[in-house]
Amino acid sequence: MKVDLNQLNDSHFGISTLDPLRFAFSKKSSPHAGGMSMPVAADQQPKIFENVTSNSVSKSNKRCLYIHIPFCRVRCTFCNFFQNAASRKLVDDYFHALLQEIEIKSQLAWTQSGLFHAVYIGGGTPTDLSPDQVEKLGKAIRTSFPLSTDCEITLEGRTNRFTDEMFDKALEGGFNRFSFGIQSFDTKVRRSAKRLDDREVVLERVAALSARDEAPIIIDLLYGLPYQTLDVFEQDLHDFLDTGAHGVDLYQLVVGGSAPMLNMVEKGRIPAPATTPDKASMYERGVAFMNKHHIKQLSVKHWARDNRERSQYNSLAKTYAEVLPIGCGAGGNIGGYGLMHHRSLDAYMDAMNNGRSTIAMMVKQGPTESINAALKAGFDSGVVRRSALPRFKGQDTFELLKPLFVIWSENGLVELEHDYLVLTLAGSFWAVTLAQGAIEAINTLGPRKTMSTHPHGHGHSGKGHPAKMAS
Ligand SMILES: C[S@@+](CC[C@H](N)C(=O)[O-])C[C@H]1O[C@@H](n2cnc3c(N)ncnc32)[C@H](O)[C@@H]1O
Ligand code: SF4
Structure with missing residues (x-):
């Protein structure tokens, strides 16, 4: 048995080209790869959730907790993840409901029977909570959930209004990792994307927080934004280095349907974002920069300056770990089921106020x-x-996928060693497309498509990255 190449095409293989980095595939369509799953009817969901969460888990199972804060004070033009404009009243009411949900979910037998190894507070902009709320949230997590002694507890957000008081309260609450979306330090790029604060302000803040050296400070940079030329991106990389931040994510800009940027480009108000080949060149520049400065690569898009940064949540939530979702718009997976919470704030608040799922x-x-x-x-x-690949019906999955691996190798995307498939620079740029191709290749081994791919939600994913619901 081998994967059936006849059921696959160039969108899985890539094309044969002298320049696979820029042209192997036409474009990255989604930030995440996904598998097949079967929808569960709404009336069965509460019972199934009750069943899976009344079971105990083995202490050795790795588990994560994902808590979502669905507010931002200003919507960035490129963002696909914006949910609600923050107002004090909305945030306060939500925070109250969130603490209630934490209490309810923490009492489940499933929750208390094992350990959580990584916690991620994502958004939206969790740093738009008040300093007191951040501290309270950290303390609620630490007192309500069984955490491993080295549990990574990340607070995501922006540096805007992330004062020293906020940092102190967050540390007091138990947060031990901070992930800030910077996107670009360049003032022109930032203003056109509606980011808050200019270059000097952001540089100063990241440098000051990193210099305290009390917890790893990680920053997200995007590549491909309007006005962000290759030279501007190179300057962003130098700026990262100069701030002393402990880690960096380099994310390719992928603008989705509702992001305001598309309309602004259409009306000629800003230049178009970079094309896929141009983004590939930026990725190439980024990887070369990291190599030149001996910054350790943790994944195809994540680098750490020192060993303090472990990026536990990202690696666990992408593998076998179960993820308990909490909050409006949060996603996770438990006991073989993918879960997605209400994305509408009204629906979530209504459920919480009326004791519903x-x-x-x-x-x-x-x-x-x-x-x-x-x-x-x-x-x-x-x-x-x-x-690392579980067997497929008793057979070696790596071997079953070999015909596809051979084509990728011929197309310059991977190097095929006996027990390892190593991504080239081109393969690293197209890593999500390759993962999706491999997953679809595995599907050719089973019964023909009777199930559907599941939708996206916020939760466990590549960082910063709103996540997949089920996998
Ligand atoms: C959900 S956002 C939260 C971060 C925080 N609210 C901020 O604005 O900095 C997490 C990360 O997703 C990334 N992101 C947002 N929009 C994106 C897009 N259209 N394409 C790729 N990455 C994107 C950004 O790098 C961002 O830091
Ligand atoms: S990038 Fe962050 S702050 Fe901007 S809209 Fe998206 S989630 Fe909100």
Whole structure:
């Protein structure tokens, strides 16, 4: 048995070109790869959730907690993840409901029977909570959930209004990792994207927080924004280095349907974002920069300056770990089911106020879910290891995928070693496309498509990155 190449095409293989980095595929369509899953009818969801969460888990299972804060004070023009404009009243009411949900979810037998190894507070902009709320949230997490002694507890957000008082309260609350969306330091790029604060202000803030050296400070940079030329991006990389931040994510800009940027470009108010080949050149520049400065690569898009940065949540949530979702718009997976909470704030608040389930959507994960997760984790790390892939019906999955691997190798996307598939620079740029190709190749081994791919939600994913619901 081998994967059936006849059911696949160039969108899986890539094309044969002298320049695979820029032209192997036409474009990256989605930030995440996804597998097949079966929707669960709404009336069955509460019972299934009750069943899976009344079971105990083994202490050795790795688990994560994802808590979502669905507010931002200003919407960035490129963002696909914006949900609600923050107002004090809305945020305060939500925070109250969130603490209630934390209490309810913490009492489940499933929750208390094992340990959580990573917690991620994502958004939206969690740093738009008040300093007192941040401290309270950290303390609620630490007192309500069984955390491993080295549990990574990340607060995501922006440097705007992230004062020393906020940092102190967050540390007091128990947060031990901070991830700030910077996107670009360049003032012109920032203003056109409606980012708050100019270059000097952001540089100063990241440098000051990093210099305190009390917790890893990680920054997100985007590449491909309007006005962000290759030279501007190179300056962004130098700025990262100068701030002393402990880690950096380089994310390719992928603008989705509702992001305001598309309309602004259409009306001629700003230049178009970079094309895919131009973004590939920027990625190339980024990787060369990191190599030149001996910054350690943790994944195809994440680098750490020192060992303090472990990026636990990202690697765990992408693999076999279960993720308990909490909050409006949060996504996770427990006991073979993918869960997605109400994305509408009204629906979430209504559910919480009336003692109803916060789940808007549930899917039963497909039988190859553990293989899909291992593939995604492997491609994200830059190396797919034979030993890390669960077997498919007793057979060696790496071997089953070999025909596809050989084509990728011919197309300059991977180097195929005996037990390892190592991504080239081009393969690293196209890592999500390759992961999706491998997952679809695995699907050719099973019954023909009777299930559907599941939708996206916020939750466990590549950082900063709103996440996948089920896998
Ligand atoms: C959900 S956002 C939250 C971060 C925080 N609110 C901020 O604005 O800095 C997490 C990260 O997703 C990334 N992101 C947002 N929009 C994106 C897009 N259209 N394409 C790729 N990455 C994007 C950004 O790098 C951002 O830092
Ligand atoms: S990038 Fe961050 S602050 Fe900007 S709209 Fe998206 S989630 Fe909100």
